[in-house]
Amino acid sequence: MALNSLRADIATRLHPLVREIGLVLVFKLVALLLLYTFFFGPSHRVHVTPDGAHSAVFGPHTTSPADPLSRPGG
Amino acid sequence: MHEIDIVTLSRLQFALTALYHFLFVPLTLGLSILLAIMETVYVMTGRTIWRDMVKFWGTLFGINFAMGVATGITMEFQFGTNWAYYSHYVGDVFGVPLAIEGLMAFFLEGTFVGLFFFGWDRMSKRAHMIVTWLVAIGSNLSALWILVANAWMQNPVGTIFNPQTMRMEVSSFFDVLFNPVAQAKFVHTVSAGYVTGAMFMLSIGAYYLLRGRHTEIARRSITVAASFGLASALSVVVLGDESGYTAGQNQKMKIAAIESMWETEAAPAPFTLVGIPDSKAQTTHYAVQIPWALGLVATRSLHLPVEGIKDLVSQAEGRIRNGLVAYRALATLQGKAGATLPHEAEPAMRDLGYALLLKGIRPDIENSTDAEIHQAAMSTIPNVGVLFWGFRFMVGLGFYFIALFALAFYLSSWRRLDRKWFLRAALLSLPLPWVAAELGWIVAEYGRQPWIIDGVLPTFLGVSDVPASNVLLSLAGFVLFYSTLAAVDLYLMIKYVRMGPDAPKPNAILHVPARAD
Numbered sequence: 285m286a287l288n289s290l291r292a293d294i295a296t297r298l299h300p301l302v303r304e305i306g307l308v309l310v311f312k313l314v315a316l317l318l319l320y321t322f323f324f325g326p327s328h329r330v331h332v333t334p335d336g337a338h339s340a341v342f343g344p345h346t347t348s349p350a351d352p353l354s355r356p357g358g
Numbered sequence: 359m360h361e362i363d364i365v366t367l368s369r370l371q372f373a374l375t376a377l378y379h380f381l382f383v384p385l386t387l388g389l390s391i392l393l394a395i396m397e398t399v400y401v402m403t404g405r406t407i408w409r410d411m412v413k414f415w416g417t418l419f420g421i422n423f424a425m426g427v428a429t430g431i432t433m434e435f436q437f438g439t440n441w442a443y444y445s446h447y448v449g450d451v452f453g454v455p456l457a458i459e460g461l462m463a464f465f466l467e468g469t470f471v472g473l474f475f476f477g478w479d480r481m482s483k484r485a486h487m488i489v490t491w492l493v494a495i496g497s498n499l500s501a502l503w504i505l506v507a508n509a510w511m512q513n514p515v516g517t518i519f520n521p522q523t524m525r526m527e528v529s530s531f532f533d534v535l536f537n538p539v540a541q542a543k544f545v546h547t548v549s550a551g552y553v554t555g556a557m558f559m560l561s562i563g564a565y566y567l568l569r570g571r572h573t574e575i576a577r578r579s580i581t582v583a584a585s586f587g588l589a590s591a592l593s594v595v596v597l598g599d600e601s602g603y604t605a606g607q608n609q610k611m612k613i614a615a616i617e618s619m620w621e622t623e624a625a626p627a628p629f630t631l632v633g634i635p636d637s638k639a640q641t642t643h644y645a646v647q648i649p650w651a652l653g654l655v656a657t658r659s660l661h662l663p664v665e666g667i668k669d670l671v672s673q674a675e676g677r678i679r680n681g682l683v684a685y686r687a688l689a690t691l692q693g694k695a696g697a698t699l700p701h702e703a704e705p706a707m708r709d710l711g712y713a714l715l716l717k718g719i720r721p722d723i724e725n726s727t728d729a730e731i732h733q734a735a736m737s738t739i740p741n742v743g744v745l746f747w748g749f750r751f752m753v754g755l756g757f758y759f760i761a762l763f764a765l766a767f768y769l770s771s772w773r774r775l776d777r778k779w780f781l782r783a784a785l786l787s788l789p790l791p792w793v794a795a796e797l798g799w800i801v802a803e804y805g806r807q808p809w810i811i812d813g814v815l816p817t818f819l820g821v822s823d824v825p826a827s828n829v830l831l832s833l834a835g836f837v838l839f840y841s842t843l844a845a846v847d848l849y850l851m852i853k854y855v856r857m858g859p860d861a862p863k864p865n866a867i868l869h870v871p872a873r874a875d
Binding site: 304308316319320329334336338343 | 525824
């Protein structure tokens with residue numbers, strides 16, 4: 285009861301901007317964590333060894349060049 | 359349906375996150391310095407209106423800071439996934455300034471931002487002023503380290519390539535830090551941030567004067583913004599000239615593409631004010647030129663020529679052939695521990711990156727034909743139209759800012775800030791510094807193509823073999839994430855600008871309401 289009252293008291297005293305920014309920061313943290321977990325976490329990382337880099341550069345491997353816009357006339 | 363390749367997708371994702379991130383950065387850079395200046399005036403004069411101004415503009419700074427903080431981390435996410443080969447190849451160099459930025463500048467800035475907001479009643483006036491300056495210095499130091507990293511991509515100095523580890527390694531940290539491109543970029547970029555901060559204050563001050571609200575604070579804000587903005591706008595142009603000079607020394611193709619200059623012009627080269635670049639016909643139609651101007655900017659001389667695109671392509675062909683010598687020598691080293699490059703191949707190492715351009719055409723590049731070498735050389739031409747127009751809009755805006763701030767300075771000095779036409783123009787100009795800053799980045803980074811590290815590593819070789827669907831989905835996630843943040847930022851900014859300086863300040867985090875008892 286006392287705890288609830290204290291919470292309510294703090295909520296009314298908190299500046300609205302602090303509340304709004306707090307909410308945005310929580311949203312941001314969650315969104316970044318989700319993006320990291322689903323797309324950029326350790327399981328998604330590509331591990332490149334010196335041999336792997338050597339093969340990519342000197343091996344029989346071709347990567348398509350950048351977009352046509354960066355070619356002359358594009 | 360046309361499939362977008364992984365290189366384009368990865369580039370698009372990085373470009374979008376960088377451009378979104380840079381919506382927040384320039385205002386932080388500019389407003390933090392303006393807050394420090396206003397608070398210094400408060401400490402020197404003791405007039406409380408200056409403290410009120412710091413608190414009001416500080417609230418808007420806080421909103422922008424809270425929205426912008428950590429939005430740049432998404433770019434670092436991408437290094438390990440989308441750009442793994444790039445990270446391996448240059449991570450030892452590129453990671454250093456990024457780490458210093460995180461450890462030194464960001465923590466300095468982050469720590470003192472808290473003290474800035476919640477330290478008003480807990481510190482002396484002087485101590486708080488020092489805190490505000492430290493916030494500003496921290497923000498600017500952040501920019502320095504990021505720009506040192508970026509400048510190295512434009513002008514990779516102070517490093518050597520180790521064929522055993524397949525990495526670029528730092529040979530002189532001094533050269534990396536004092537890279538002339540980094541110095542020019544830093545002062546140009548932070549000045550652009552100062553213009554953004556000054557325009558923000560000028561526009562919102564003009565809004566209050568148009569509404570007849572908070573006129574005392576508005577007039578003082580406009581006076582500060584006008585003088586600081588004028589000095590900054592002049593600096594942006596002067597320091598932009600320095601950027602042009604460094605690019606003229608290190609990235610000749612970028613300068614030629616910005617100018618849509620296909621032929622080498624006799625010294626001193628003219629600057630094309632306007633025209634219609636035509637990449638297919640390799641010319642610029644209806645060009646209106648200013649004699650000597652480009653020669654002076656790009657070479658600081660009247661006798662040195664500025665090379666045109668066609669000559670630079672010919673040079674690139676020569677460098678590709680030379681790079682193939684290094685490539686063949688390096689290809690034989692695989693699996694031979696302790697083997698070193700043959701002495702005769704060492705001079706060709708500087709052109710290895712040019713030979714790697716052929717990888718975009720065929721896998722066994724040692725067997726490239728003359729036509730393929732020419733094709734690879736042609737790929738060193740960035741998109742001329744985008745660079746030509748992006749640069750001109752950016753420069754045009756730069757001169758507009760000088761005119762607007764000069765006018766604001768004149769009107770505020772003569773106490774004529776009641777001119778409605780001027781106030782409306784100032785208000786409508788609010789988004790323009792962001793447009794100019796984003797165009798600046800587009801010119802700088804698009805102009806670096808086809809290189810991810812200029813002359814060293816083609817962009818397509820830095821990209822990982824990750825599924826395109828992954829990049830597409832995360833790209834959609836980023837667009838949603840950043841759009842939400844930008845919308846909330848706008849909403850909060852508009853809300854607190856409308857409330858004005860009379861709104862209770864967030865530093866009174868626990869402002870106790872008056873009690874009847």
